[in-house]
Amino acid sequence: MxxxxxxxxxxxxxxxxxxxxxxxxxxxxxxxxxxxxxxxxxxxxxxxxxxxxxxxxxxxxxxxxxxxxxxxxxxxxxxxxxxxxxxxxxxxxxxxxxxxxxxxxxxxxxxxxxxxxxxxxxxxxxxxxxxxxxxxPRRLEVPGSDLPHVAVRFEEPQRYWRKRVLVVGSGNSAGEAAIRLADADAQVWLAVEPETLETCRFRPFVLRELLLRVEEARIHPLLQTQVVRIEPHCVYLRVGAEERNLPADFVLTLLGxxxxxxxxxxxxxxxxxxxxxxxxxxxxxxxxxxxxxxxxxxxxxxxxxxxxxxxxxxxxxxxxx
Ligand SMILES: Cc1cc2nc3c(=O)[nH]c(=O)nc-3n(C[C@H](O)[C@H](O)[C@H](O)COP(=O)(O)OP(=O)(O)OC[C@H]3O[C@@H](n4cnc5c(N)ncnc54)[C@H](O)[C@@H]3O)c2cc1C
CATH class of the missing domain: 3.50.50.60 (FAD/NAD(P)-binding domain)
Incomplete structure (x- = not known):
């Protein structure tokens, strides 16, 4: 023993x-x-x-x-x-x-x-x-979240060069992924539930880097946003009171x-x-x-x-x- x-x-x-x-x-x-x-x-x-x-x-x-x-x-x-x-x-x-x-x-x-x-x-x-x-990993409980272009982990930014990527999440892993993706020349949308990026759970340096890229229009924030359903090339969202759809090649749900x-x-x-x-x-x-x-x-x-x-x-x- x-x-x-x-x-x-x-x-x-x-x-x-x-x-x-x-x-x-x-x-x-x-x-x-x-x-x-x-x-x-x-x-x-x-x-x-x-x-x-x-x-x-x-x-x-x-x-x-x-x-x-x-x-x-x-x-x-x-x-x-x-x-x-x-x-x-x-x-x-x-x-x-x-x-x-x-x-x-x-x-x-x-x-x-x-x-x-x-x-x-x-x-x-x-x-x-x-x-x-x-x-x-916490999973998004919406139809389509098990499709092959939806991932719960972000591993290699290079994979997403010039692709349209929706990152879902308001914590540091989502924020850092959005930054790394923007730096790898992906087209990045970041969907968060809070009303502002400042009220998300980002560490100060993550927030600072995010805001810089938002200003340069390299990251497009979607505030007060929830994912409704995911289809092969399109994500259906509720943004505030409005319904909206967003074309996307990949969806990264980084929810902790x-x-x-x-x-x-x-x-x-x-x-x-x-x-x-x-x-x-x-x-x-x-x-x-x-x-x-x-x-x-x-x-x-x-x-x-x-x-x-x-x-x-x-x-x-x-x-x-
Ligand atoms: C993106 C990110 C950045 C971070 N940056 C920092 C930082 O700058 N500074 C810092 O101090 N901390 C940082 N952390 C936190 C840090 O990584 C963790 O505190 C650290 O890894 C904890 O070590 P651990 O050995 O307790 O657990 P882990 O590193 O999670 O290791 C647990 C191990 O247990 C194994 N395991 C799990 N279940 C089983 C099982 N049933 N049987 C056998 N093996 C099993 C796993 O495979 C894993 O290898 C960061 C975390 C993340 C996610």
Missing amino acids: HDLVIVGAGPVGIASGIEAKRAGLDFVMLEAGALCQSLLEYPSGMRFFSPADDLAVGGYPFPTPHDEKPTREMALNYYRKVATAEDLPVRTYERVERIVPREGGFEVYTVCSVQGTPYPVYRARRVLLCTGIWGL LLPDTRLLKPLGVPVESDGKPVHDPETGETPLKGLFVAGALSREGFIYIARNSVQRVIRAIKEGL
């Missing part, structure tokens, strides 16, 4: 693995996708808003050219090098499907995410979930993420309305003894905050063994 299974190998899973190794624990890390799958799914070329030092884990320096803020690619490279340097026991493409409490610990059931075949069951005295909040509680619910761990599992903020332990949470799953939005708290979490795990 292992001392610990860590579920998820994003930045916080990696930080936890480093701490677990330094604490001398016998552990294994299970990751549903590639190493840092969540970052892999960010748009290519995306730049973090935090400086590199704030993304660094395990005391490994994260140098960037001219101290610039890291891109997704720099971060992927950095975390991969750290995981290799630490020789972390990460098993990629092993999705945890079920965790079952047993006498003295847990059984952890996994499948191969590529082929769907089950792996032998892991047994561990403690389980630490670092599964993040990336995973269940829904909390993924599929592992927690069957364990009876209470989850707050924002998806945060109830847990002790000092130790990360949930009301189910031996089950811990850390990182974005526990709503630590920034990597620099989470990397400090995993030191406390691993210490609590070690002391309780």
